[in-house]
Amino acid sequence: xxxxxxxxxxxxxxxIVGLASAYQIADSHPDVRLAVLEKEDRLAAHQxxxxxxxxxxxxxxxxxxxxxxxxxxxxKELISFAKKYHxxxxxxxxxxxxxxxxxxxxxxxxxxNGLENNIEGIERIGSDEIKEIEPFCSGIAGxxxxxxxxxxxxxVAYKLAELIEKKGQTNKVLTSHEVTAFDKHDFxxxxxxxxxxxxTNYIINCAGLQSDRIARMDGINPGVRIVPFRGDYxxxxxxxxxxxxxxxxxxxxxxxxxxxxxxxxxxDGSVECGPNAVLSFKREGYGKTDFSLxxxxxxxxxxxxxxxxxxxxxxxxxxYTRAFCKKLFLRQLQKLIPSLNSDDxxxxxxGVRAQALGPKGQLIDDFKIERCGNSIHVLNAPSPAxxxxxxxxxxxxxxATEHFKL
Ligand SMILES: Cc1cc2nc3c(=O)[nH]c(=O)nc-3n(C[C@H](O)[C@H](O)[C@H](O)COP(=O)(O)OP(=O)(O)OC[C@H]3O[C@@H](n4cnc5c(N)ncnc54)[C@H](O)[C@@H]3O)c2cc1C
Numbered sequence: 001x002x003x004x005x006x007x008x009x010x011x012x013x014x015x016i017v018g019l020a021s022a023y024q025i026a027d028s029h030p031d032v033r034l035a036v037l038e039k040e041d042r043l044a045a046h047q048x049x050x051x052x053x054x055x056x057x058x059x060x061x062x063x064x065x066x067x068x069x070x071x072x073x074x075x076k077e078l079i080s081f082a083k084k085y086h087x088x089x090x091x092x093x094x095x096x097x098x099x100x101x102x103x104x105x106x107x108x109x110x111x112x113n114g115l116e117n118n119i120e121g122i123e124r125i126g127s128d129e130i131k132e133i134e135p136f137c138s139g140i141a142g143x144x145x146x147x148x149x150x151x152x153x154x155x156v157a158y159k160l161a162e163l164i165e166k167k168g169q170t171n172k173v174l175t176s177h178e179v180t181a182f183d184k185h186d187f188x189x190x191x192x193x194x195x196x197x198x199x200t201n202y203i204i205n206c207a208g209l210q211s212d213r214i215a216r217m218d219g220i221n222p223g224v225r226i227v228p229f230r231g232d233y234x235x236x237x238x239x240x241x242x243x244x245x246x247x248x249x250x251x252x253x254x255x256x257x258x259x260x261x262x263x264x265x266x267x268d269g270s271v272e273c274g275p276n277a278v279l280s281f282k283r284e285g286y287g288k289t290d291f292s293l294x295x296x297x298x299x300x301x302x303x304x305x306x307x308x309x310x311x312x313x314x315x316x317x318x319x320y321t322r323a324f325c326k327k328l329f330l331r332q333l334q335k336l337i338p339s340l341n342s343d344d345x346x347x348x349x350x351g352v353r354a355q356a357l358g359p360k361g362q363l364i365d366d367f368k369i370e371r372c373g374n375s376i377h378v379l380n381a382p383s384p385a386x387x388x389x390x391x392x393x394x395x396x397x398x399x400a401t402e403h404f405k406l
Pocket of ligand 1: 012013014015016017018019037038039040043044045046047048049050051052053054055056177178179180206207208209210214231275350351352353354381382383384385386387388
């Protein structure tokens, strides 16, 4: 390593994937000088701080896929990490509930997936058992997933940042540092930010909703475009919380990478319901009418977006109408909990997913992580990347160790 440079590796993005990657490298290579640069004034400001806070089991993902492998491994590592550093979490389990006959085929499909992925303790259950687990939930069949849990990913992110700085004296996790350009030289890169420049040998791009732009800034054609999908949540009022014991999910449509609106008890005792999935007109826009000309232009001038619209316009329209109409959102929730009424739910937070879209309109399902020269680019890290973050970090550390000759 050239000691004259500011850092050996600069990681872009202070979300859980960037932090977990830096942590894994710092843990194995304490002599490597690392910086994590985050553009916001706090860590976990986007996807990591706006998600359902669920520790996923790994049941949904195609056997053999990166998602399946890293979710199962990452879940276990995350739990050990939470135990070791006293981060509150709970393995409360969840139920996936079919409410009509037409969903039974997909329910079986996901159950088989779960068996192939060796998800511990999953059980196919009937309507009586659903009622025993979730007395207000009504369904005709379901899957009990005992190893699913809840955690606060913000707390995980901040603990990772603390450990990165502890493990190497020169390591830095810097907020309010937006990477705006790369000034490339023969043997190093100057990473230009709004708060000073940093010279480095290697770059790891974990910029979430901006990851395709960072890749292009690095002179790489990512082959995909990030299309933002907003997810709105409602919250159960305090009086209605008794209607949900833990986590209740519908049977998702295997053609989409979204899990459908679900009920999630959070670690603080509140209960969220959502999220839906609508194309957002702003990558980091959390309001229903937020708009960015650049982001919208980039989405709408991409063939992939139009091909996606043409293929799935009916699904998209349904999600849009539910986003703007509480009554329709409620109707969706009532499929799982029929006694829920309008007074039981109040508008909650929203999150925006960074979903990579291929030029043919294909929603990229699996994680997409690519190395190019002295850079590694995380180009698709949607759910369950928070659960899988430590395993993704391990994988990125492996690439860095081999190709960056750490
Ligand atoms: C609504 C929703 C619900 C979800 N639920 C779950 C769940 O229950 N369980 C689960 O496992 N996963 C869930 N996920 C997925 C999970 O949150 C994400 O996969 C994960 O947080 C991705 O982490 P990340 O670090 O890649 O991205 P992010 O958390 O978005 O971090 C990227 C960071 O890069 C920064 N950045 C961008 N550009 C620059 C720049 N130029 N310079 C410096 N910094 C930059 C951003 O500010 C941001 O902080 C959910 C996601 C959403 C949106």
